[in-house]
Amino acid sequence: MDKTIIKFPWFGVTSSLAFILLLMVMTDPHGTEWLGGMYFNELNQAWLKTLLLLLVVFAFALDFIRCKKAGKDFDERLQSREEQIDELFKSKYALQNKAHRYSGHADKLKLFISDKLLEYIEYDEKFLHFKNIASEVRHNGVISYDKVTSILKELLLTTDNEEDRVAYQKALNSMVYLWDLLDLSTTDNIALYIANKLYECEELYYRKVLDSSQEAPFSPSFSVKDTIIKSLEGFVREQQAYFDTINTNLDIYTYSDDQIQVKLENVGEFFGNENYIILIMENLLNNALYYADQKKYKNQYVKLSLTLTAEGQYAVIRVYNPGPLIPDDVKDRIYQLGYSSKRTKGHQGKGLGLYFVKQIVSGYEGSIDFSNINNQEHKYIIRVECETGTVVNQIVEVVINPNGKPSCKTDDEAINKLYRFKVNEPIKRIEVSPYNSNETYIFSEMNPSGETTFLDPEHEARPNWHMDVREKSRSAEITFKPLDTLGVEFVVRIPTAASRMETDYHDYDNKELSTPGSSDDDDYEDDY
Numbered sequence: 001m002d003k004t005i006i007k008f009p010w011f012g013v014t015s016s017l018a019f020i021l022l023l024m025v026m027t028d029p030h031g032t033e034w035l036g037g038m039y040f041n042e043l044n045q046a047w048l049k050t051l052l053l054l055l056v057v058f059a060f061a062l063d064f065i066r067c068k069k070a071g072k073d074f075d076e077r078l079q080s081r082e083e084q085i086d087e088l089f090k091s092k093y094a095l096q097n098k099a100h101r102y103s104g105h106a107d108k109l110k111l112f113i114s115d116k117l118l119e120y121i122e123y124d125e126k127f128l129h130f131k132n133i134a135s136e137v138r139h140n141g142v143i144s145y146d147k148v149t150s151i152l153k154e155l156l157l158t159t160d161n162e163e164d165r166v167a168y169q170k171a172l173n174s175m176v177y178l179w180d181l182l183d184l185s186t187t188d189n190i191a192l193y194i195a196n197k198l199y200e201c202e203e204l205y206y207r208k209v210l211d212s213s214q215e216a217p218f219s220p221s222f223s224v225k226d227t228i229i230k231s232l233e234g235f236v237r238e239q240q241a242y243f244d245t246i247n248t249n250l251d252i253y254t255y256s257d258d259q260i261q262v263k264l265e266n267v268g269e270f271f272g273n274e275n276y277i278i279l280i281m282e283n284l285l286n287n288a289l290y291y292a293d294q295k296k297y298k299n300q301y302v303k304l305s306l307t308l309t310a311e312g313q314y315a316v317i318r319v320y321n322p323g324p325l326i327p328d329d330v331k332d333r334i335y336q337l338g339y340s341s342k343r344t345k346g347h348q349g350k351g352l353g354l355y356f357v358k359q360i361v362s363g364y365e366g367s368i369d370f371s372n373i374n375n376q377e378h379k380y381i382i383r384v385e386c387e388t389g390t391v392v393n394q395i396v397e398v399v400i401n402p403n404g405k406p407s408c409k410t411d412d413e414a415i416n417k418l419y420r421f422k423v424n425e426p427i428k429r430i431e432v433s434p435y436n437s438n439e440t441y442i443f444s445e446m447n448p449s450g451e452t453t454f455l456d457p458e459h460e461a462r463p464n465w466h467m468d469v470r471e472k473s474r475s476a477e478i479t480f481k482p483l484d485t486l487g488v489e490f491v492v493r494i495p496t497a498a499s500r501m502e503t504d505y506h507d508y509d510n511k512e513l514s515t516p517g518s519s520d521d522d523d524y525e526d527d528y
Contacts (some may be wrong), residue, residue, distance in 0.1 A: 006231030015059035031494060067253075138182040149175055180275040184356070194276060194363025201271040202500065218517045221269040221497045224277070224315050226265055228308055229253060229330035231281035235289065257434060259292065260304045261461060267310040269497040276360050281306075283353035284319045284490055291323030293410075298322075300482050305461035314366070320462060320489040325372040335368075357492075366494035373487045375406045379435035382480065394421055395435075406464075406482035418481040427469065427476045434458070446471060462487070 121496040144315040152172040159165050187193040201220035208220070236242040237257045245255065255262040285306070288317065290302045291297055299322055307318045326334065333339045335358040361368045377399050396419045397409045409420040429444035432454075443454045450471040456463035499505060 015056045034114040035052055043177055048517075054279060102119055108295055131245050135186045138179075138186055141182075145175065145179060147391060177275050177278065180273055181279065182274075184279070184360075190356070190359035191269070191362040194272065194360055195365070196473045197273065198364065198500075203503070205271070221271050222274040222277075223252060223266075224268065224270055225264045225266050225269075225308060227274040227277045228306075230274075230316070231258075231278040231285070232262065232306075234282070235285050249365050254305075256360070258300075258303070259289070260306065262306045263461070264306075264308040267308060267315040267496060270315070270364070271495065271500060272364070277362075280360055280492065281317075281419065282358050283357050284317075284492075287317050287353055288321030288323075288490075292321040294323065297324070297487075299484060301460050301466050302485055302487075307461060310496075311493070312367045313502075313505075314493040315496050317494075318489055319492075320487055322462075322485065323485040324488075326370060326488055331370075334370075361492055361494065364494045366492060368490065370488055370490045371445065373462070373489055375400055375404060375482075375484060376464075377406075378482070380465070380480070381433045381435060382467075382478070383431040383433070384423050384478065385428045385431070386423065387428050388425055392421075392423050394419075396480050404486065405484055409483065410479070418479055420477065420479045423476045423478065424474070425476075426474060427471060428476070430454070430467070430469070432467070443467075456483075458486075 008051060052060065127271050128226045149172060152168050152175070154170045156165060156172070159168065163500045170358045184190055184193070204217075204220040232255070236255065241257075242255060245503060247449045253262070253264040255346065285304075286305050302322050304322070305318075305320045309318075330339075335354050337352070339355075358368055377397075379398065380396045382394040382396060384394070387391070398406050399409045399415065400409045401415055407417055408420070409415055427446070429442060431440050431442050433440045439458065441457050443452075446452045446469065452469045452471075454467045454469070456465045458464070462485045463483055464485060465482050467481075470479075495505070
């Protein structure tokens with residue numbers, strides 16, 4: 001870059017002009033006369049000329065230093081300006097790149113939002129179309145429904161064959177169930193519709209209590225346990241075992257096959273229509289079986305489980321299935337109309353099941369919530385007592401591997417899927433004690449074949465471990481394996497008919513009426 005001097009050399013130019021002027025005067029005869037002889041002689045001295053010359057040189061040097069310094073300052077300022085300009089161009093380029101990038105993100109976001117809007121609009125249209133069809137079917141099917149149900153009722157009264165009677169009763173129940181579904185699908189507010197039905201049943205129940213001789217047009221209440229048993233018919237594999245126990249009047253109903261385990265207590269009755277509870281159960285069980293039947297979640301010992309228990313004034317229904325957890329970002333959306341997590345290849349969820357469940361439960365003034373079930377770390381003490389009195393103790397530590405699966409950690413810090421050890425004497429019994437617990441589970445009944453399997457008795461619905469014992473004539477091999485219980489449990493709480501008859505139940509100022517469970521379900525009043 002060229003150096004630029006911006007200050008004019010005033011001192012040097014002025015002094016040199018004065019010196020030149022003096023020389024011109026001294027060499028000019030007229031100038032000599034003008035100066036006079038005395039001044040001329042003094043100015044003509046050599047030392048004075050030298051002094052004047054030095055003054056001119058000093059003035060030029062001073063101007064040179066001043067101009068050099070000014071040029072250096074100018075160059076520094078110019079370089080600073082160039083650096084600022086370069087920085088501005090770089091910032092402008094970075095802003096342009098950022099703008100292009102965010103523009104691309106904005107376009108993607110717009111496309112995503114538009115796709116979602118179209119998806120929701122599509123599902124809204126499908127649901128409205130479904131409701132319109134259901135309304136049309138309901139409107140036009142009244143006469144046909146009455147004809148079919150009348151014929152089936154007449155056949156039930158006139159037929160003596162028991163198998164035919166069972167078939168006719170199933171057909172009649174199916175027709176009534178279909179009609180109830182049409183009722184729900186065509187109403188504008190399912191929760192309000194069901195709540196009104198419950199209040200009608202309460203009124204009818206009061207009338208029946210006050211005047212027992214008055215015949216009611218229909219039964220205002222039904223057994224919760226029996227209704228849930230009815231809803232299981234399409235989900236059990238061992239049909240004969242199911243039908244053999246379906247009519248037994250037991251306080252606790254149990255059923256188990258290779259895919260489902262059921263334990264239902266007698267919790268009393270609900271008001272209303274039992275088909276609404278059947279619809280809840282069918283949707284929850286269908287949803288659970290979808291994940292439990294997937295290959296990577298199938299487990300020989302951990303199965304889909306259904307339990308019914310009484311907790312205070314509530315009947316509590318729990319449905320657990322092994323499978324993937326529900327992410328936090330969708331936990332508030334799973335009950336929304338049209339939302340489904342089953343939209344995978346070969347399966348398209350409609351997003352109606354949990355929506356109907358939520359609305360029905362709200363109509364019953366209950367709550368629905370879910371819990372993600374994670375695998376947990378445990379430690380167990382296994383005590384093996386031999387026939388000779390020898391005792392062998394083993395400590396099994398269950399840890400969670402990086403994949404979230406339970407594994408056993410050995411003494412050398414190795415991680416294995418199972419823990420195996422041998423006993424060199426015949427076994428009398430085995431005791432398993434969870435660490436830091438007073439409970440001890442004793443297993444003494446061995447299979448005569450020599451191969452026995454024991455399951456975790458502490459958690460019947462979803463056992464945390466199983467233990468295989470292989471006995472030989474003078475020894476035994478014991479294998480302890482932790483089980484993967486990763487899954488989801490839905491919990492439905494509904495007040496029983498007996499609790500609704502209590503005098504303070506409908507006192508909305510009573511804080512005890514707050515349904516236990518997630519606050520996400522406390523939107524009953526919003527549904528109205």
